[in-house]
Amino acid sequence: MEFFIDRFPLYLSGAGVTLTITLIGAALAFVLAMAVGVLGTMRNPVARGVATFYTETFRGIAALVLMYWMAFAIPQLTPYEFDPMFAAILALGLNIGAYGAEVVRGAVNAVPRAQIEATIALNMSWARRTWSVVLPQAWAQMLPTFGNLVIELMKATAIVSLIGVTDLTRVAQEQRSATGETILAFSSALVMYFVIAQALILGVRLLERRANRRLGRAPEGGSGLLALLRPPPVTATGGGR
Amino acid sequence: MPQSDLLPGGAPGAGGPLIRFDGVVKRFGANTVLDELDFTVDAGERVTLIGPSGSGKTTILRLLMTLEKVTGGVIWVNGEPLSHMRGKGGLVRAGEKHQREVRKRIGMVFQQFNLFPNMTVRQNVTEGPIHSLGVSRDEANQRAEELLDLVGLGEKIDAHPTRLSGGQQQRVAIARALAMRPEILLLDEVTSALDPELVSGVLDVLRGIAESTDITMLCVTHEMHFARDVSHRVLMFDQGKIVEEGPPEQIFGDPREERTRTFLHAVLDHG
Numbered sequence: 001m002e003f004f005i006d007r008f009p010l011y012l013s014g015a016g017v018t019l020t021i022t023l024i025g026a027a028l029a030f031v032l033a034m035a036v037g038v039l040g041t042m043r044n045p046v047a048r049g050v051a052t053f054y055t056e057t058f059r060g061i062a063a064l065v066l067m068y069w070m071a072f073a074i075p076q077l078t079p080y081e082f083d084p085m086f087a088a089i090l091a092l093g094l095n096i097g098a099y100g101a102e103v104v105r106g107a108v109n110a111v112p113r114a115q116i117e118a119t120i121a122l123n124m125s126w127a128r129r130t131w132s133v134v135l136p137q138a139w140a141q142m143l144p145t146f147g148n149l150v151i152e153l154m155k156a157t158a159i160v161s162l163i164g165v166t167d168l169t170r171v172a173q174e175q176r177s178a179t180g181e182t183i184l185a186f187s188s189a190l191v192m193y194f195v196i197a198q199a200l201i202l203g204v205r206l207l208e209r210r211a212n213r214r215l216g217r218a219p220e221g222g223s224g225l226l227a228l229l230r231p232p233p234v235t236a237t238g239g240g241r
Numbered sequence: 242m243p244q245s246d247l248l249p250g251g252a253p254g255a256g257g258p259l260i261r262f263d264g265v266v267k268r269f270g271a272n273t274v275l276d277e278l279d280f281t282v283d284a285g286e287r288v289t290l291i292g293p294s295g296s297g298k299t300t301i302l303r304l305l306m307t308l309e310k311v312t313g314g315v316i317w318v319n320g321e322p323l324s325h326m327r328g329k330g331g332l333v334r335a336g337e338k339h340q341r342e343v344r345k346r347i348g349m350v351f352q353q354f355n356l357f358p359n360m361t362v363r364q365n366v367t368e369g370p371i372h373s374l375g376v377s378r379d380e381a382n383q384r385a386e387e388l389l390d391l392v393g394l395g396e397k398i399d400a401h402p403t404r405l406s407g408g409q410q411q412r413v414a415i416a417r418a419l420a421m422r423p424e425i426l427l428l429d430e431v432t433s434a435l436d437p438e439l440v441s442g443v444l445d446v447l448r449g450i451a452e453s454t455d456i457t458m459l460c461v462t463h464e465m466h467f468a469r470d471v472s473h474r475v476l477m478f479d480q481g482k483i484v485e486e487g488p489p490e491q492i493f494g495d496p497r498e499e500r501t502r503t504f505l506h507a508v509l510d511h512g
Contacts, residue, residue, distance in 0.1 A: 117308050118355035121348060122369030122421060123341055132368060136359040215358045216403030 003184040004191075007175055014171030015192045021089055021167065022154040022196070028093030029100050029153065030146075036097065037104020038130065051101065058098035064159045067091035071163045088160040096153045103145045107138035140211035147204035151197050168192055259284040259319055259425065259457055260305065266313035267300055267481075274300045276481040277314070284424070287451055287458040289468040289489070292478030293504060298461040302427040305459065306349045307340045318343055318425070345374075348423030352430040354410040356402040356417070362389065363398045366417045374421065381420070388416035392446045408439030412446055419450070426450075428460040440464070447471065465508060469493050477501045 004011070032054075040051035058066075070087035074080060082090070111134050119129040161170035172189035176182050258281035267275040274297045282288050290298040303309045304316060307323065315332060316323040325332035326339040335343075356365050366388060367381040376384075389395045392412035394405075402410055411431055418426060428447065432440040444467050451458065451471045462468055468475060468489060475492040477485040477500070485498040496502045 114351065114353055114355045115357065117306075118351065118357065120308060120344075121306055121351075121418065123344055123373040124369065125341070125373075126337075128372045132372070133357055133359070137357075216401040 003179075003181055004188045007188070010171050010175065011168065011188055011192055014166060014168035014189075015196060017085075017160075017166060018154065018157050018168040018193075019196060021085065021092070021157045021160060021165075022150070022200070025089045025092040025096065025153055025157070026150050028089065029095075029097040029149070032093065032097030033100025033104050036101035038108065038135075040101060040105040041108045051105070055098045055101050058094045059102075061095065063091050063095040063156055064162070066095065067159055067163065084163045084165050085160065088157070088163065088165060092153055092156055092159075095156075096149050099149055099152075100146065103142050103149070104138070107141040108134055110141060111137050137215065140208065140215055140217075143204060143208045143211055147201060147208075150200050150204065154196060154200060155193070257320060258282060258317075259286075260459075261317040262301070262314070263317060264314035265304065265311055265316060267297070267304060267309065268312045274481050275304075278481065278483070280476065280483060280486075282457060282459065284457055285455040286474065287460070287472045289460045289462060289472040289475045290478060291462070291465070291468060291475060291492075291504070291508075292484070296478040297481040298478050299429055302349065302429050302459060302461060305425070306347060306427055307344050310334075318346060345421075346424045347427065348418035348421050348425070349427040349429065350411070350414050350418050350431050352433050354402075354407070354414045354434070356410055356414055358401075358403055360402075361398075362394070362400050362402060362405075362413050365402065365413060366420050369417065369421050384420055385416070388419055389413070391419075391449070392416050393442070406439060407435045408442045411435065411439075411443050415443070415446055415450070423456070425457045425459065428458060428462070430461050430463065432462070432464055463508060465493065465505070477504065479504075 036051045036054050039047040040055070042048060067088050070082050070091055071084055074082055074087075108130075115133055115137065116129065119133050124133070157167060158169040160167050161173065164170075166174075168189050172185050175188075176185035179185065260282040262278050262280050265275055265278045266273070274295075278297075278301075290301060292298055300309060304311060305318075305323070311324045315325055321343050322332055322335070323340070323343050324335055326335045327333075356362075357368070360368065363382065363385055366385040367378070370376040370381040370384065371378055386395065386398060389398050392415055394409055394412055394416070397405060397409065397413075402413065405413065411434075415431075431447070432443050435443065444464060447467070448471060450456065458471075460468070460472065472489050474486060475489050476483050477492060477496075477498070479500050485492065485496065485501045487497075491497075492501065493505065496505060
């Protein structure tokens with residue numbers, strides 16, 4: 001305990017870096033997922049082609065290798081050099097965004113056909129239909145998987161320690177070399193990762209609740225913070241009828 | 242671009258029937274649902290389509306609402322081709338823009354209501370007018386309040402659709418369709434999904450609309466009393482063709498075709 005308390009500021013700054021990369025990477029992944037996911041549901045073959053190209057490319061590339069490529073190959077290929085943190089955010093955002101795009105596509109396609117027909121009967125344009133009917137309904141369905149992806153992204157940020165960014169993993173490694181306390185050094189990092197993950201899960205659950213309430217579905221599994229930390233019970237999906 | 246043909250006012254064929262099906266064929270795979278169908282509906286006319294399920298009644302409404310595409314033939318609305326547009330050397334299949342222009346005149350109420358669960362009742366009713374017709378928010382709100390009063394749900398305007406009964410949801414759906422000020426209202430088995438005790442409330446609303454407006458109605462229903470009270474003309478369908486048509490008194494009182502008689506017998510026994 002003393003080990004941890006003494007080094008808490010160091011671990012905290014490492015965790016801050018980890019969280020920063022996670023949040024900016026998640027924001028990038030979210031924007032990409034939404035844009036590419038919606039493109040993937042369009043009838044236009046060019047739009048669908050772009051979406052398929054992006055998802056298949058970036059799902060198939062290891063984020064670690066992509067990050068190395070951006071950090072080390074780009075400076076050789078071009079006169080530019082990426083800040084290591086920027087390279088990491090870009091690599092992770094592109095990678096997780098590809099998974100997210102598939103989630104968006106699936107959720108959009110799962111909006112009942114009857115809802116689309118109602119928008120046609122109201123003569124809505126494609127853009128209006130997507131914005132005010134399809135995405136708000138698909139949103140509630142995307143969130144649980146988005147929650148998983150954010151956690152995946154957060155854990156994957158550990159790769160930045162390999163290109164010299166002092167994140168939580170890097171702090172743990174440095175403390176281990178400095179003190180020789182392998183167990184304590186890494187255990188401390190594990191606890192911090194766990195705490196960050198719980199905070200992220202809590203955030204996503206709050207969003208899920210709000211989304212379901214907007215669709216007129218009562219939140220299940222009780223209320224309060226503890227209920228939010230428990231996974232929601234599995235319910236039959238579909239329909240706010 | 243043939244859009245100039247679509248400007249309101251100079252619609253060719255005005256004065257003729259409001260809706261004309263001209264040799265309309267609809268197939269789903271190898272299954273022919275509508276077979277060279279011809280019929281017309283005049284402006285202000287209320288027509289009920291009856292017949293066994295699978296006889297193509299709902300498909301007619303869905304084709305009019307452009308939810309399905311015709312396999313053959315042409316549908317005309319107020320002298321404009323709905324399924325097609327005027328292109329070089331004749332009619333070509335309609336694009337999205339043309340369809341949006343022509344279906345402005347048409348509204349539809351669905352069997353399963355299809356209200357938007359992510360919106361309140363008010364938003365359900367104002368969304369179309371504001372974003373499809375370009376009506377101001379104030380005007381759309383005022384119209385929504387009037388229409389919801391008309392269907393007896395004025396006090397539910399800020400409620401969530403999922404908090405309403407099926408009958409109430411369907412009345413909201415009727416208000417939502419009327420908010421678009423359609424000339425043609427399509428009613429697709431609007432009471433079939435309702436508990437029996439909720440049916441009469443919805444039918445009363447529709448009777449009121451039929452009596453107080455000259456809106457053209459095409460109605461698919463199994464409620465034969467409603468059909469008899471409200472419609473000017475009844476079309477009896479079987480296997481994608483019109484078997485018999487006439488005023489409700491004749492169809493229900495003195496059907497000429499054996500197929501109509503057996504159908505009515507079966508339905509009325511159940512009712």
